[in-house]
Structure formats: C-alpha cells, structure tokens
Amino acid sequence: MAPRQQIDDRAAGAGAWSLIVLAWAMSMIGTAGLAQIPSVLADIMRSFGVGPGPAGLSLSALFAAAAVGSLASGWVINRLGAERVIWMSGLLYAAADLAAYAAPTITWFIVARCVASIGFLGLTNGPPALLIRATSGRRQHAAMTLWSTFVPAGWVIGPLLSAAVAGGENWRLTFLFHAAAVGTLMAIGALAIRAPSAGPDGAPARGGIGFLFRNRQILFVALALGLSAFVGVGINGVVPLYFVRYHGLSAAAAALLLAGGSIVNFFGGLAFLPTATALGLRKATILIVGVGIVGLGAAFAPTEPLGVAIFALVVALLAVGMVTAMLTTRMPSLAHSPLQGGAIAGLMSQSTSIFGLIGGAAYPSLVSNPLMLIALSVIGWLGIAASSSARTAAATPAL
Numbered sequence: 125m126a127p128r129q130q131i132d133d134r135a136a137g138a139g140a141w142s143l144i145v146l147a148w149a150m151s152m153i154g155t156a157g158l159a160q161i162p163s164v165l166a167d168i169m170r171s172f173g174v175g176p177g178p179a180g181l182s183l184s185a186l187f188a189a190a191a192v193g194s195l196a197s198g199w200v201i202n203r204l205g206a207e208r209v210i211w212m213s214g215l216l217y218a219a220a221d222l223a224a225y226a227a228p229t230i231t232w233f234i235v236a237r238c239v240a241s242i243g244f245l246g247l248t249n250g251p252p253a254l255l256i257r258a259t260s261g262r263r264q265h266a267a268m269t270l271w272s273t274f275v276p277a278g279w280v281i282g283p284l285l286s287a288a289v290a291g292g293e294n295w296r297l298t299f300l301f302h303a304a305a306v307g308t309l310m311a312i313g314a315l316a317i318r319a320p321s322a323g324p325d326g327a328p329a330r331g332g333i334g335f336l337f338r339n340r341q342i343l344f345v346a347l348a349l350g351l352s353a354f355v356g357v358g359i360n361g362v363v364p365l366y367f368v369r370y371h372g373l374s375a376a377a378a379a380l381l382l383a384g385g386s387i388v389n390f391f392g393g394l395a396f397l398p399t400a401t402a403l404g405l406r407k408a409t410i411l412i413v414g415v416g417i418v419g420l421g422a423a424f425a426p427t428e429p430l431g432v433a434i435f436a437l438v439v440a441l442l443a444v445g446m447v448t449a450m451l452t453t454r455m456p457s458l459a460h461s462p463l464q465g466g467a468i469a470g471l472m473s474q475s476t477s478i479f480g481l482i483g484g485a486a487y488p489s490l491v492s493n494p495l496m497l498i499a500l501s502v503i504g505w506l507g508i509a510a511s512s513s514a515r516t517a518a519a520t521p522a523l
Contacts, residue, residue: 143258144267147251150210150309151274152281154247157188157217157302159282167295172230179230182237188479189224189241190248198253198470199333206254206466213246214310221303223498225296243306249469256456256465265397267455272452273393276386276445283383334465335460342458346471348512349451350479355504356444357480358487359420363437365491371430381434385441392445397453399446409450413509416443420501424494447508452496 161183168179177324201209220240244484255267285305286298364378364383373381400408419423419440423433455468481506 147255148271151251152277153305154244155278159279160286160298160454162296163283163286163290170317174230181234183238186241186244194473195470197249198467201466206250209246209251213243217243217305217363220301225299251463252469255509264463268453269397269449272389272449276389279386309339344511346475348508349472351507352447353476353480354483358483362487370426388438388441389445392442393449396446396449412443412446416505421498424497426494442445
C-alpha cells in the first residue's frame with residue numbers, strides 16, 4: 125500500500141484518534157437505530173393498527189440481516205473498500221429513516237426498516253475493517269478495544285433518541301433524530317477519512333472470503349466471539365424475567381437493571397486492555413472466565429439475596445464486556461493483509477449474530493430452572509475459554 129494511502133500511527137499521528145472515535149461512533153449509531161425501536165413498539169401498533177407480530181418485524185429485520193448477511197457484507201467491503209461501504213451505508217440508513225418517518229402503512233414501514241438493515245450491516249462491519257487497515261501497534265489494540273463497546277453504547281443511546289417522543293403522536297420524530305445523527309457523522313467523516321482502500325498498485329482491493337474457512341485460528345476466534353454473544357445476549361434476555369420472578373422486582377425496575385447492565389458491559393470492554401497489560405493475556409483470560417462463571421453462578425442462584433444477585437450480575441457483565449474486547453483485539457492479527465479486514469469483520473459479526481439469536485431464545489426459556497441457567501452459562505464460558513485459546517497462539521497480539 126502506498127504511504128499516502130495508509131493511515132498508520134506515524135502518518136496519522138494524533139489525528140488517528142479522531143478516526144478511531146469516529147469509527148466507533150458510526151457502529152454505535154448503527155446499533156442505536158436498532159435500540160430505539162423497543163421504546164416505540166406500542167406507538168407503531170397504535171398508529172398502524174397492527175398487533176405485536178407485524179410491529180416486531182421492524183425490530184427483527186435488523187437482527188435477521190446481521191444473522192444472514194454479515195459474511196456477504198464482509199465480501200462487499202473487501203471488494204469496494206471500507207470507506208465506500210461506510211458512505212453508502214450511512215446514506216442508505218438515513219434515507220431509510222426518512223422513509224420510515226413518512227411511511228403511510230405498516231408494509232412501507234417494514235420495507236423501510238429492511239432497507240435500514242443494509243445500512244446497519246455496513247455501519248457495523250465497515251468501521252472495524254477501516255480500523256484494521258488504518259492503525260497499528262498499541263494504538264490498534266486501543267482502537268479495537270474501544271470499538272468492541274459499540275453494542276452496549278448503542279443500546280444506551282438508542283432509547284434516548286426515542287425517550288422524548290415515545291408514547292405520543294410525534295413518535296416518528298425518533299427516526300428524524302437518528303437520520304440527523306447519522307448525517308452528522310457522515311459529514312464529519314468526509315473530513316476525517318480520506319484514504320481509499322487500495323492494493324499496492326492503487327487498484328481497489330479484490331479479496332475474497334474463502335481464506336476464512338481455511339484458517340483454524342480465525343474460525344476458533346469466531347466461535348469464541350459467538351459464544352460470548354450467546355452468553356451476553358442470553359443474560360439480557362433472561363434478566364428482567366428472572367429478577368421479577370425470583371426477587372420480586374417490578375417490570376420497570378427490571379428494565380432499569382437491564383439498562384444499567386449495558387453501561388456495565390461498556391466499561392467492561394474498556395477495562396480489558398489495562399487488565400491484560402497488567403496481568404498478561406493468559407492470566408487475564410483465566411481471570412475473566414473465572415469471574416464470569418462465578419458471577420453468573422451467584423446471579424442465578426435463587427437463594428441469594430437481591431443485593432448479592434445484582435452485584436454478581438454486574439461482575440458477570442463486566443466479564444462479558446472484557447472477553448468481547450479481548451477477542452475483538454485479535455481480529456487484526458488474524459488478517460494476512462490489512463485489506464482482509466472486511467471479510468474477518470463479516471465472519472465475526474455473522475457468528476455473534478447467530479449465537480446471539482440462539483442465546484436470546486435459550487436463556488429465557490430456562491427461567492423456571494435456575495440450575496439449567498447456571499449450567500448453560502458454565503458451558504458457554506468454558507467454550508469461550510477453549511475456543512479462544514485453541515491453536516490461536518500465533519493470532520494472539522502482543523500487548
């Protein structure tokens with residue numbers, strides 16, 4: 125890659141941090157467009173005169189897109205370049221928001237959300253591919269650690285976009301707010317991201333995705349990241365039900381507990397890098413897995429007092445955030461070329477989406493059997509430990 129086309133630590137200097145934060149913000153606002161929907165589901169049902177099923181499609185469309193299309197989006201990123209995909213995705217997402225705002229029927233509303241799902245994929249998978257190419261060394265570790273927190277951050281910001289208008293006649297304004305946020309980031313990005321994704325001869329990258337399935341290290345890390353999503357999404361799915369059933373919390377209090385969990389998960393991601401630097405990666409991994417198992421074991425023990433259960437849940441969610449960051453920081457070292465970042469990001473997103481959907485269904489179904497919840501969590505954590513360490517020594521970054 126020609127020097128003028130690569131944004132590395134030396135070329136970008138302090139400006140690289142603006143690029144890193146912007147890439148994180150793009151993925152975060154993409155997730156926020158998904159997270160804003162639950163607050164206005166009742167408004168969608170009332171305004172269009174439909175039941176929970178059709179209204180829920182406006183939410184599930186983005187989940188389904190990630191589970192089905194992430195790998196394909198990685199191929200597109202490799203072919204067109206991360207920057208082009210980010211621009212197209214942002215514009216498409218904002219246009220879909222405007223279409224949802226103006227949709228006259230539920231059918232057109234769902235169509236708009238399906239279009240938004242394409243933008244969601246691009247803003248989820250494009251930024252990590254950009255960071256893999258645009259950073260190096262310790263700054264890259266810091267960049268990928270920050271980026272790993274975009275999901276919990278999005279689930280904090282999303283409800284804020286709809287909080288002021290949910291429950292009223294102006295609920296559709298939430299889509300204008302989101303479109304404005306996406307447009308603002310795209311405008312800032314036009315100034316911050318300039319290097320086209322290109323090969324040594326200046327031609328656009330033409331990488332495929334076949335190498336993903338010939339590399340055991342990549343597959344093991346994808347499995348570990350998927351299992352972390354299995355546990356994390358499963359926890360989010362069962363926590364409100366569990367604490368209402370066994371600890372007598374109100375639905376509103378359980379919702380606040382879940383929102384607080386997203387914040388804890390965010391800070392868990394940020395805590396990984398200093399923890400790994402202080403202890404070393406191997407010891408940090410053992411600590412994270414051990415804390416995760418013990419935390420969920422105590423959180424899902426019905427005999428524990430409410431205060432102990434909440435504290436244990438906080439500890440477990442910190443561990444989930446940390447292990448997600450740990451695995452995300454390995455993504456750049458899995459690429460033989462920085463231009464393979466799109467394919468790797470797509471596979472990781474595909475794995476987390478599929479396992480997240482499974483965990484989101486499995487955990488709530490076991491709410492009446494706490495011992496099975498604990499067993500499922502232990503299996504998940506042991507799977508993370510085994511797959512994150514198996515045959516991945518060469519893919520482990522130096523901290």
